[in-house]
Amino acid sequence: MKTQTTSIDYIRKDFPILNRCVYDDKQLIYLDNASTTQKPIQVINAINNFYRNYNSNIHRSVYSIANEATAAYENTRSKIAKFLNIRNAKEIIFVRGTTEAINLVAYSWGRNNIAKDDVIVTTEYEHHSNIVPWQLLVKEKQAKLKYIEINENGELRLDQLDDYLEYGNVKLVTFSQMSNVLGTITDSTKIISKCKKYNVKTLIDGAQSAPHMKVNIDDIGCDFFACSAHKMLGPTGVGILWAPKNVMEHMVPFHGGGDMIKEVHKYETTWNDLPYKFEAGTPNIADVIGFSTAIDYINDIGIDTIRNHEEDLRNYALSKLDNIKNIVIYGNKDSAKSGGIISFNFADIHPHDLATILDEDGIAIRSGHHCAQVLMEKLDVPATSRISFYIYNTKNEIDKLVISLEKAARLFKL
Amino acid sequence: MKTQTTSIDYIRKDFPILNRCVYDDKQLIYLDNASTTQKPIQVINAINNFYRNYNSNIHRSVYSIANEATAAYENTRSKIAKFLNIRNAKEIIFVRGTTEAINLVAYSWGRNNIAKDDVIVTTEYEHHSNIVPWQLLVKEKQAKLKYIEINENGELRLDQLDDYLEYGNVKLVTFSQMSNVLGTITDSTKIISKCKKYNVKTLIDGAQSAPHMKVNIDDIGCDFFACSAHKMLGPTGVGILWAPKNVMEHMVPFHGGGDMIKEVHKYETTWNDLPYKFEAGTPNIADVIGFSTAIDYINDIGIDTIRNHEEDLRNYALSKLDNIKNIVIYGNKDSAKSGGIISFNFADIHPHDLATILDEDGIAIRSGHHCAQVLMEKLDVPATSRISFYIYNTKNEIDKLVISLEKAARLFKL
């Protein structure tokens, strides 16, 4: 335990923001990691270094700094391939984030593969990013959207998936590997093996899983995988879409423009090789390069160490929250089945009010619908409070959270 | 003249990369500003400062650092509105860059407003970003794409626009305000007044104009305007699309996801207010904030000062290149009608070979088709060499370029 504390102290030193105070003297306690994580100095410096030393556009120029930039940019692809166990780095497309990745699939794959009366299956605990693009698509195509519901433990009722598959017409099953509200870890292997029997494509929203647990795409065998750098120590504005080459080859271009073409003539055009066909225009070069450093940082710590640390913190927090009257927790109490996320409500205090009160003590938690209104409807609450951990969080921070919750109880005369 | 040199020296100090050497001892001479510009330390620091001090997701959280981040993000919108003379900052949508902006128009406006046999007019000197999205759209809609050709001075033949408009069915005229290859400044006012008579929408690709000359959107009266931060001292991964509210209100959403919705239910969803309806998912927060500092920097120098400096450099460079045998220059010799861009070819030396030879002396110029293959076909060359200036370039750098060109002539035995 001692060693663990020491090494966390050591890690915390890499995150400049953790030293900052809000309201003059309250040291920041950042518990909104499911929304976006903080960045280690190494990542900040990588971006800095790019702009100071080799900023230039990529792919298209022959001079030295352009070569350096191109090499660094392409190197991120290889890093990610290794990190997620993807065989071919050229199957990785850089996008702005998970949202753009899923929309890219909806446009470039969906518009050619979803027809009238086809069915897309999603789940009740999806983020809006994995619902709205499909709503738009099924509306355009007169297709159908179906939801896998959750049970009282916040787990998916996979029997419903069986029904949908058996009924037929299912073309895509799309789900998050970890719920951003409940923390539930989805049994991806089970879902995908079911889908494979019916030859149904699968998309994994890895926004929450990739940062917090080992993801092995080659093992999982899905058809699409999306995640965001900013949720895994990396900069804002970058994410990836992965799809195997044979799937990608049958996708039509998304954005048209520079770099995604092979030859442009006045009236016809040929497309560039993969993955460039899907990377039109100047990409977010600096931040793609910063992403690479973020992955190095995670690798240095070890993704399993991160997972264990979060499980530990979640168990600790649950035991503390258990002692406070009137706290209702949503999702699975078993931290082995859940990421480092806890959603809860505290008596009749609205989550927004609670977040504002905690903020006074420097504690940043998320309140609201967490871009998961379908889930809120299911839970029959307008909003929840959510705390979510990362490698730099400590038990001491949870203790301070508890003190602050007690203050809120006094203010609201609970 | 003395004062000018001094102030440029002063400006150059703000750009760390300009001190760097390539091949051990050749100080970088960066002449590829039309591709992407270098970044002043102020912009680099703004990004740095965000990640070190108030990194957080925006719009959705109530705690302090989220408030700071949201305020800084939204502040960029106001800065840009003032810079480009846009009345309502909420008409500005943040995107990855010009390419995404134009694709957004093609999808969200184009797919509902372009029908069979409608005509979209573009020009021969467009960047692929302003050609390929329209090729995709007209193909889908069985509509037509027509080109305004250029004359021997590299200027648009606006008589052809008259013909197209008279012939009818034109729904959109889309053009760059400054050609990225020839430097030609388009007579936007004339084009738009012609189009207004026929009630035809207009899109301005401002990727090259916004960084280098005063753009007054309210005066120009176009319907869409796009530009990229990275070409105007800002970070990679950010750009804007502007459209007046009454146009934007009739556009369908582009990407579906978080932040762009008002209420999501299982089977129907309502959209958020403008501009958020078009900003799905976590945006590139850090870089939007960095963009704001870039605009401050440009304002501090003054956009007219920038323009004058580049005109001056272009005239100087043209006079020097005139003394070298076998150099063919494309575009307008009159620098009053052109941005700080010169495209040329040097005898039978292929531009790539020339760029590699200049690189040896630390000189970064662009060679190739510049994402303007339609123009290359028109000029009947496979590629050109291009030099393009910004506020930090000097006449001394042009002198060194000339020496390096002479070396190339020797190597190729011209």
Add this chain to the structure above:
Amino acid sequence: MSNSDIYHEMIIDYSRNPINFGTIVKPDIFMHDSNPLCGDSIDLYMNVDDDVHSISEIKFNGKGCAICIACTSVLTEITKGKKIDDVIKINKTDILSELGLQKLNPVRIKCALLSLKILKFSIYSYLSDKIKKIDDTRKTELFKLKDDATNLY
């Protein structure tokens, strides 16, 4: 502004016991809106006394945080019985100062002013529908009202 200042007695009382909470069957004016970023969601109902051009009855329903519910309560109290010409003049300071919320941060201000936004928009559309022949001064007034609503936060 320190937060314990925000969560004073009055706010918490209003939020637990909102004023004019409920619905009106067949209201003259009805509008629903929500705060996309936090999920506050309000229905506003009003009846108009045509003789004196005033709001004779006002009710609201919905879900929201203490600040949202308290501010909506205060807004309905201020509005009830007022002439429409005066209702459209109600501004954000009227609401915020009543509850000591002038220094609320930009994200929370949306909670406080959601109902005022709904009020302004709903009266705008009520008037636009109602007045068939709108003279030019009236038109400017109406546009101003819409602008007010749009730019409230």
Add this chain to the structure above:
Amino acid sequence: MSNSDIYHEMIIDYSRNPINFGTIVKPDIFMHDSNPLCGDSIDLYMNVDDDVHSISEIKFNGKGCAICIACTSVLTEITKGKKIDDVIKINKTDILSELGLQKLNPVRIKCALLSLKILKFSIYSYLSDKIKKIDDTRKTELFKLKDDATNLY
């Protein structure tokens, strides 16, 4: 590698006087490809001597930089008259070392190897079409060729 090393006599000569430059009417094998990032564009034509399974004739046409044209010239020289089984074994070092370009940077390497990529792909598709019943060893060989071509740069 310093650039003046790149632009030695041989490269410049080849680029001004390319070998096997031209076209073949009705070639047995034809393929066009271009380098999207710089615009080099090459057509490759080959005839096959069916008896001995060799490339009897090879020509190229197109536009490109000195490096592209020189490397394509060298590639055609190496290829001409070779057995197809040997042609598919030609690798990048064969071309680059012939012209002293081993240390070319990653962007320019595409100029140097565009024609080799075309050669490999075109032979791949020629063989795929030709051999109706492909046995398994042959299949692996073919896949390897395609992979080679894909991963050349």
